[in-house]
Amino acid sequence: MTRYKIGTFLKYLFLTIAAFVSVFPLLWMFISATNSSIDVLGGRLLPGSHLVTNFQNLTERANIPQAMWNSFRNAAVSTIASLIVCSVAGYGFEIYHDRGKDLLMRILLLSMMIPFAAIMIPLFMMVGNFNLLSTTTAFVLPSVATGFLIFLFRQSARYFPYELIEASRLDGLSELGIFIRMYVPVMRSTYATAAIITFMAGWNSYLWPLIIMQNADSRTMPLVLSNLIAGYVTDYGLLMLAVSISVLPTIAIFLLLQKSFAEGIIASAR
Amino acid sequence: MAKPTSLKLHTKQNIVGWAFVIPASILIFTFFFYPIGKAFLLSFQTGFGANAQYAGLVNYKRLLSDNTFKTSLVNVLTFLVLQVPVMLLLALALAYTLNDHKLKFRALFRTALFLPCATSLVSYSIVFRSLFALDGFMNALLLNLNVIQSPINWLANPWTAKLVIMLALTWRWTGYNMIFFLSALQNIDRSIFEAAIIDGANGFNRFFKITIPMLKPIILLTAIMSTNGTLQLFDETVNITNGGPTNATLSISQYIYRLSFQYSPRFPYAAAMSFVVFVLVGILSAMQMRVGDKR
Numbered sequence: 001m002t003r004y005k006i007g008t009f010l011k012y013l014f015l016t017i018a019a020f021v022s023v024f025p026l027l028w029m030f031i032s033a034t035n036s037s038i039d040v041l042g043g044r045l046l047p048g049s050h051l052v053t054n055f056q057n058l059t060e061r062a063n064i065p066q067a068m069w070n071s072f073r074n075a076a077v078s079t080i081a082s083l084i085v086c087s088v089a090g091y092g093f094e095i096y097h098d099r100g101k102d103l104l105m106r107i108l109l110l111s112m113m114i115p116f117a118a119i120m121i122p123l124f125m126m127v128g129n130f131n132l133l134s135t136t137t138a139f140v141l142p143s144v145a146t147g148f149l150i151f152l153f154r155q156s157a158r159y160f161p162y163e164l165i166e167a168s169r170l171d172g173l174s175e176l177g178i179f180i181r182m183y184v185p186v187m188r189s190t191y192a193t194a195a196i197i198t199f200m201a202g203w204n205s206y207l208w209p210l211i212i213m214q215n216a217d218s219r220t221m222p223l224v225l226s227n228l229i230a231g232y233v234t235d236y237g238l239l240m241l242a243v244s245i246s247v248l249p250t251i252a253i254f255l256l257l258q259k260s261f262a263e264g265i266i267a268s269a270r
Numbered sequence: 271m272a273k274p275t276s277l278k279l280h281t282k283q284n285i286v287g288w289a290f291v292i293p294a295s296i297l298i299f300t301f302f303f304y305p306i307g308k309a310f311l312l313s314f315q316t317g318f319g320a321n322a323q324y325a326g327l328v329n330y331k332r333l334l335s336d337n338t339f340k341t342s343l344v345n346v347l348t349f350l351v352l353q354v355p356v357m358l359l360l361a362l363a364l365a366y367t368l369n370d371h372k373l374k375f376r377a378l379f380r381t382a383l384f385l386p387c388a389t390s391l392v393s394y395s396i397v398f399r400s401l402f403a404l405d406g407f408m409n410a411l412l413l414n415l416n417v418i419q420s421p422i423n424w425l426a427n428p429w430t431a432k433l434v435i436m437l438a439l440t441w442r443w444t445g446y447n448m449i450f451f452l453s454a455l456q457n458i459d460r461s462i463f464e465a466a467i468i469d470g471a472n473g474f475n476r477f478f479k480i481t482i483p484m485l486k487p488i489i490l491l492t493a494i495m496s497t498n499g500t501l502q503l504f505d506e507t508v509n510i511t512n513g514g515p516t517n518a519t520l521s522i523s524q525y526i527y528r529l530s531f532q533y534s535p536r537f538p539y540a541a542a543m544s545f546v547v548f549v550l551v552g553i554l555s556a557m558q559m560r561v562g563d564k565r
Contacts, residue, residue: 007473011367018364019382022445025397026385028407032400040400043410089294096287104295111302113555115502117523118548121312121530121537122305145297175286204390206505207523211531222392226509229396236400247393254388258381262449265387 026247032240040236054237061238062224063217064245071220071246074139074209075202081144082198083191089145090153091179095165105154112147116207124211134215139208143201149194152267156190157183189260196257197264200250221246306548313542322538329542339543341517342525345432346501353436354496358489361444365451366481380452384445391442391505398438399425399510428518431511435519438506443499447492454488455481494555501551522547 032040035048058064093105123142132138160183168178184191206222213219219227225246228239254261316325333339367373368380386394401407402424409421424430458481466476482489504523507513513520513528522543529540 011370011373015364015367015379015383018360018444019379021441022386023382025394025401025441026389028401029397040407041405041410043407043414085294085297089291092287092290096283096290098284098287101287101291104291108295108298111298113552114302114306115498115544115547115551117502117504117526118309118544119302119305120526121541121544122308123301124530125308125537126305141297142301145294145301147298150294175283179290204392206390206392207527210527222390222505225392225396229399229509234400234403236406239396239400243393243396247389250390251385251388254385255381258384261387262384262453265446265449266453 026251029240029247030244032236033244034241035237037234037236037238040240050237051241054235054241057235057238058241062228062242064224064242066217067219067221067224068245070213070218071203071222072249074136074205074220075199077136078140078143078202079195079198081140082146082149083194085145086149086194087153087184087187087191088179090150090155091157091183093150094154094157095160095162105150108150109147120207120211123208127212132212134213134218138212139202139205142208143198149198152194153187153190156187160186189263192257192260193264193267196253196260197267200253203250309541309544309548312538313545315538317538325538329539330546332539333542333546338517338520338525339522342520342522345517345519346503346521348432349436349439349503350497350500353439354493354500357440357444358447358492358496360440361447361492362451362482362485362489363477364444365448365455366477368448368452369455383448386442386444387446387449389442392509394442395438395506395509398434398441402434402510425511426515428515431515431519435506435510438510439500443496447496450488450492451485454485458484490558494558497554497558498551501547501554 028045031045031047033054034051035044036050036053039048039050093101097105119142127133127138127141130138132141164182165178168182173181204222205220206226209220209223210226213223225242228242313329314324314326315322316328317323364383368376368383370376373379389397403409404421404423404426406424408424409418412418413421422430424434462480462484463476466480471479502523503521504527507519507521507524508527511519513524526540526544526547529536529543
């Protein structure tokens with residue numbers, strides 16, 4: 001019995017330490033956003049009164065609203081475009097499948113093995129040739145269609161009852177009509193999962209915008225954050241406020257939609 | 271009468287089907303397959319644009335004598351060998367501990383452990399950079415606890431800088447991997463564990479004799495994903511250490527980025543390097559699948 005108790009105690013101890021380590025850096029970040037740089041460096045762990053000052057200093061150094069809007073616009077356009085293109089394709093690959101389309105699908109899945117670093121130079125050259133540098137279009141184009149999202153929607157179309165499609169055809173609905181009126185409403189949870197993954201990926205994207213967003217007005221939050229650490233003297237209060245602002249939306253999505261979030265992560269590994 | 275109409279209907283549906291899949295397919299061919307082919311061709315050239323010339327294996331030969339490339343390769347492999355196994359074991363242990371229906375605050379623990387996944391790579395990198403700065407929180411804490419007598423310059427020393435990168439990676443990705451293990455554990459029939467308990471297997475034995483073998487496919491999957499991610503490491507090394515001190519944490523992706531977009535662009539040479547990454551990712555994933563099959 002005592003052995004059981006020790007085991008239970010160790011279990012809770014392990015989880016508590018791990019949970020604390022997981023949460024602490026973020027807690028420290030939020031607290032530091034309200035403190036002066038000197039207090040942050042002194043190791044102060046209580047909320048302070050420097051939030052407004054930090055905010056004023058931050059707005060002097062970087063155009064945060066512009067960067068937030070850029071990040072949001074890029075991520076939102078990318079999400080809407082990929083959801084439409086990939087869900088249509090995933091549905092098509094499953095519902096109208098034949099040998100040709102099955103083969104094509106298998107080829108498309110190979111694209112998931114290509115590391116971004118291996119294609120970024122040609123992609124950059126393409127975007128440059130089309131005069132698309134510093135645009136949302138350039139940000140979005142390479143990620144509109146991904147093997148993973150097509151696969152995700154094809155899997156969900158697999159569980160869509162075929163009788164429903166045939167009945168709708170008899171009712172005179174067009175093929176596109178069946179997709180829009182029958183499939184889309186039923187597959188809301190797949191769309192939610194796909195939307196969360198795509199939005200987060202767009203919001204957090206760093207390497208691709210770093211290359212293409214050369215115009216200062218087109219910079220997204222990760223780029224602005226990365227620029228803030230470039231100076232000689234770091235104002236930690238200001239820096240932590242900027243980081244806090246950038247993670248607040250994703251943490252909100254995470255806390256509100258944790259289940260879809262977890263499903264998305266599992267689905268994203270096929 | 272019936273046959274021609276159904277045939278017509280079938281052709282019509284077939285055309286619609288292709289119309290559904292073609293836009294996405296064109297996009298994938300344009301933005302994945304064309305660029306990888308282009309990178310491959312580029313890697314056999316020297317010069318750029320109008321000055322481009324076919325140069326055979328020159329770029330690949332140069333890779334062999336490029337010490338910075340070797341350093342970045344060794345750095346990334348060091349992260350891979352030291353960090354990935356520790357992280358996966360930790361994630362597995364956490365998932366195993368959490369997968370207990372009698373556990374109190376289960377949802378709270380899970381949320382806390384999973385929370386780091388909600389942060390972008392640049393954001394958490396900056397938090398870690400600040401925590402481990404010379405005048406940062408970690409040093410203040412360790413000095414106050416009398417663990418150290420003078421502050422450690424974490425990011426300026428090759429091994430401590432590597433350590434900070436690995437700690438940061440572990441912080442960000444342990445919960446992520448734990449989610450995979452947790453969902454797999456929930457699919458294991460609980461009667462197997464109950465039978466093992468009746469047979470007198472202790473927790474340790476249950477973990478190593480039942481859980482690990484049953485989770486083999488998921489362990490393999492997470493290992494492949496982690497390998498893939500580590501080989502492409504970029505955001506963290508750029509924003510925590512900027513590859514320093516003296517390239518001690520430089521990743522391959524960051525070196526490719528430097529060659530391509532900082533100083534004078536050397537696209538063909540960088541393309542050769544990026545093609546090596548592509549092949550490396552393929553080989554390491556194939557190796558892991560082989561090892562996984564044998565056991």
